[in-house]
Amino acid sequence: MKDTLNDYYHIKVIGIIHITRKVFKIKTNKEFYIVKIVNNNQLENIFHNIYSLNIPHTIKIIPNQNNQYLTPYQNQYIYLMPYLNNDEYLPIEIKIKYYLNYIATIHNQTSYTIKTSQQYFNQLTNQIKNNIDKIYQYYQQLINNYEKIQWRSPTQWYYIMNYYQLEKTMNNAYMYLKQYQALTQNYKNIRVTYNYQNFDINHILIKDKCLISIDHINVNIPVFDLYYLYQNDFTLFDSQCLIDNYLNIVKLNQDEVVLLKCLLEISPLIHFNLQEIDNITLLFQLLHYIESVEYFIRQL
Numbered sequence: 001m002k003d004t005l006n007d008y009y010h011i012k013v014i015g016i017i018h019i020t021r022k023v024f025k026i027k028t029n030k031e032f033y034i035v036k037i038v039n040n041n042q043l044e045n046i047f048h049n050i051y052s053l054n055i056p057h058t059i060k061i062i063p064n065q066n067n068q069y070l071t072p073y074q075n076q077y078i079y080l081m082p083y084l085n086n087d088e089y090l091p092i093e094i095k096i097k098y099y100l101n102y103i104a105t106i107h108n109q110t111s112y113t114i115k116t117s118q119q120y121f122n123q124l125t126n127q128i129k130n131n132i133d134k135i136y137q138y139y140q141q142l143i144n145n146y147e148k149i150q151w152r153s154p155t156q157w158y159y160i161m162n163y164y165q166l167e168k169t170m171n172n173a174y175m176y177l178k179q180y181q182a183l184t185q186n187y188k189n190i191r192v193t194y195n196y197q198n199f200d201i202n203h204i205l206i207k208d209k210c211l212i213s214i215d216h217i218n219v220n221i222p223v224f225d226l227y228y229l230y231q232n233d234f235t236l237f238d239s240q241c242l243i244d245n246y247l248n249i250v251k252l253n254q255d256e257v258v259l260l261k262c263l264l265e266i267s268p269l270i271h272f273n274l275q276e277i278d279n280i281t282l283l284f285q286l287l288h289y290i291e292s293v294e295y296f297i298r299q300l
Helices: 002-009 043-052 092-110 118-147 154-184 223-232 239-247 254-265 276-299
Strands: 015-018 023-027 032-038 071-073 076-082 112-115 189-195 218-220
Touching: 002 071, 002 076, 043 076, 092 189, 092 223, 092 239, 118 154, 154 254, 154 276, 189 223, 223 254, 239 276, 254 276
Parallel strands: none
Antiparallel strands: 015 023, 023 032, 032 076, 071 076, 112 189, 189 218
């Protein structure tokens, strides 16, 4: 990697620190950099578009000597970023607030309409239905198993007592999906935006007002960025934060509102272990998520 950085970026490397399997901190005599290994060569066009459009809140990728953002490396590619200090001391709630503000700004600036076909909507709704089916069947199997047990654990009792809430929210997901199908049955186009779709609390830099690790950015319906956030960690769900810091910036279309309702009603999967306290906590967080989603939907 030292030779590649020297040849393509004229950087004299004096040390390399492994952060993850694909992310490295590069030390030079003057400053630090971050290198990330990726497989997707289509990122060259995506990065080019990001900077041509001057999309805000995205870290600036450093071009190589060929004025390209991706550099060949061991049958893969690397891209180079400046090293920025993470705001680790900031509360998670503050970071979520800024994250929603950042992606709302990105969505607004990159919004455009594309032509589509009914086949696209059929594929989309089928994928969502399959996901609902899978999760619904998982929770149904749990209730079937627990109801057969004579001596139940506290977690099993707690689950049985509150299963009706899981069943209700999954039925709501089916209901909103049917509404979405009816609403889009004659649609010939759809609004899309650049979606970040790589939520990680450590990717949010408040001081530098940017998101790092932008190699998952793609073009999609904007509400999928919100869905990805809360499916990634449903314990973070804060409907008021979503209303105040996203919906005050982005005006969702009617079909997007219905789709968002559907997606958020899909209960995240939880998996129990042998620790009762952990299981009760996890189930409590899931029930709180369901309650928060219902409150949020009433505000739309």
